[in-house]
Amino acid sequence: MERTSRVAPRVDMLSRGFLSKRRRMYPFHAYPRDRFLTDWEVELRFQAINPAFVKELLGNKLAFHLFLRDFGLDGHSCGLVGLLAQGSFVPTGGTVDLEEALLGNGRLFLKPVSGGGGRRCRMVEEPGELPGEGVWLLEREAAPHTYASSIFPDALNTLRVLVLRDDRGAFVAGVAHRFGASREVPVDNFSQGGVACGVDPERGVLGRGVTEPGLYPRDVHDHHPVTGKRLEGVQVPYWEDLMELAVELTEAVPGLRYAGWDMFLSPEGPKVIEGNGNVANPNNLLQPHSPMLTSMRTVAFFRDHHVLSEKRAKALIRKLGAA
Numbered sequence: 001m002e003r004t005s006r007v008a009p010r011v012d013m014l015s016r017g018f019l020s021k022r023r024r025m026y027p028f029h030a031y032p033r034d035r036f037l038t039d040w041e042v043e044l045r046f047q048a049i050n051p052a053f054v055k056e057l058l059g060n061k062l063a064f065h066l067f068l069r070d071f072g073l074d075g076h077s078c079g080l081v082g083l084l085a086q087g088s089f090v091p092t093g094g095t096v097d098l099e100e101a102l103l104g105n106g107r108l109f110l111k112p113v114s115g116g117g118g119r120r121c122r123m124v125e126e127p128g129e130l131p132g133e134g135v136w137l138l139e140r141e142a143a144p145h146t147y148a149s150s151i152f153p154d155a156l157n158t159l160r161v162l163v164l165r166d167d168r169g170a171f172v173a174g175v176a177h178r179f180g181a182s183r184e185v186p187v188d189n190f191s192q193g194g195v196a197c198g199v200d201p202e203r204g205v206l207g208r209g210v211t212e213p214g215l216y217p218r219d220v221h222d223h224h225p226v227t228g229k230r231l232e233g234v235q236v237p238y239w240e241d242l243m244e245l246a247v248e249l250t251e252a253v254p255g256l257r258y259a260g261w262d263m264f265l266s267p268e269g270p271k272v273i274e275g276n277g278n279v280a281n282p283n284n285l286l287q288p289h290s291p292m293l294t295s296m297r298t299v300a301f302f303r304d305h306h307v308l309s310e311k312r313a314k315a316l317i318r319k320l321g322a323a
Contacts, residue, residue: 016033016038017038017039017040017041018036018038018039019039025210025212025287025288026287026288026291027288027289027290031290031291032291032319034293034312034315034316034319035291035292035293035294035316036287036291036292036293037287037291037292037293037302037307041302041307041308042279042307043279045305045306045307046278046279046307047278047279048305048306049257049258049305049307050255050256050257050258050277050278051255053255054253054254054255054256054257054277055277055278057253057277058253058256058259058274058275058276058277058278059114059277059278060113060114061111061112061113061114061137061274062080062083062113062137064274064275065077065080065092065137067253068272071252073248073249073252073272076245076249076270076271076272077139077271077272077273078109078139078140078141078142078271078273079139079140080092080137080138080139081101081108081138081139081140082098082101082137082138083113083135083136083137083138084110084130084131084135084136084137084138085135085136086132086133086134086135087130087131087132087133089101089138098127098130099127101138102124102125102126102127106125106141107123107124107125107141108123108124108125108138108139108140108141109121109122109123109124109138109139109140109141109142110122110123110124110130110131110136110137110138111136111137111139112134112135112136112137113135113136113137123141124138142156142264142266142271142273143266143267144156144157144264144265144266145237145238145264145265145266145267146267147234147235147236147237147265148179148264148265150229151179151224151227151229151230151231151234152179152180152181152195152224152226152227152229153227154180155179155180155194156180156264156273157177157178157179157180157264158177158178158262158263158264158273159175159176159177159178159199159236159242159262159263159264159265160175160176160178160260160261160262160263160285160286161174161175161242161243161246161260161261161263162174162175162258162259162260162261162286163246163247163249163250163258163259163260163261164257164258164298164301165250165251165256165257165258166297166300166301166304168297169247169251170246170247170250170251171247171297172201172243172246172247173292173295173298173301174201174286174290174292175198175199175201175286176196176197176198176199176285176286176289177196177197177198177199177206177236178194178195178196178197178285179194179195179196179197179209179224179231180194180195181194181195181211181224181225181226194211195209195210195211195221195224195225195231196209196210196211196285196288196289197209197210197231197232197289198286198288198289198290199236201243203235203239204235204236204237204239204240204242205233205234205235205236206231206232206233206234206235206236207231207232207289208220208221208222208231208232208289209221209222209224209225209231209232210288210289211225236265237265238265238269238270241269241270242263242265242270245263245270245272246261246263246272249261249272249275253275253277256277257305258277258301259275259276259277260275260276260277261274261275261276262274262275262276293308293316294320295320296317296320296321299313299316299317299320300313300317
């Protein structure tokens with residue numbers, strides 16, 4: 001494990017839009033600083049990229065399941081078994097009641113209809129484990145591919161795929177692979193102690209993993225910090241299928257301009273869990289590995305949606321064209 005805390009002077013970085021936490025997380029020692037989206041650009045300007053109705057669709061997990069079903073993409077989801085509303089079970093997957101659903105599936109994954117970050121999500125096996133208040137979804141238990149479960153067996157180990165959509169169509173702008181690390185099993189979220197690896201979008205090969213042990217340092221890992229399994233250099237299976245599905249999902253949603261898709265690899269191929277159309281957090285998951293602004297197409301997208309100023313975009317495109 002390597003711990004890095006190399007950082008530029010605080011006032012200098014804050015004046016350029018990077019919060020103190022990001023000064024420690026981003027690899028500024030390896031890339032030019034202007035290749036990174038700043039925290040101000042993401043937090044203040046991403047909100048306006050997608051229309052409100054798109055953010056509402058992706059923010060409601062029930063609506064998203066119904067969208068997948070109606071557009072013939074339901075085979076790429078974990079499978080919705082039912083809705084739990086104020087303690088009452090409403091079946092959607094052909095089962096009659098909750099006992100039958102649990103008996104037929106063994107365990108079900110419970111998650112709130114809205115919200116993010118893996119909060120309040122858990123596996124349930126008995127009716128008595130279910131909440132009596134609120135609105136929840138019950139999904140079939142997802143089975144991860146062996147490449148992921150061999151690295152960390154107690155979480156689904158998902159990928160965040162950031163897809164942008166311009167006049168030429170949708171394209172993948174960055175990928176991070178998350179692995180659980182015991183603290184919040186079965187959740188693998190980076191903000192709750194998980195390990196995040198950058199992924200080569202062309203080859204589907206994992207880079208080194210990053211964890212966030214505290215406010216200021218970052219830990220970099222060649223191997224998983226809990227299981228000791230190799231991270232760097234691992235090939236993600238079904239990579240082309242995963243990239244194609246992320247693009248297909250983006251182009252299927254009317255008005256969607258960008259999305260951070262949460263996906264995983266099952267033994268049969270790629271599956272989608274949900275989409276994030278509000279702020280896909282490229283600064284949280286992707287930029288600890290490499291900056292976002294490394295291609296002219298990506299720079300042009302963020303310029304056209306006023307995330308980057310015209311002046312900054314022109315300077316970046318000029319430098320990228322000369323490289």
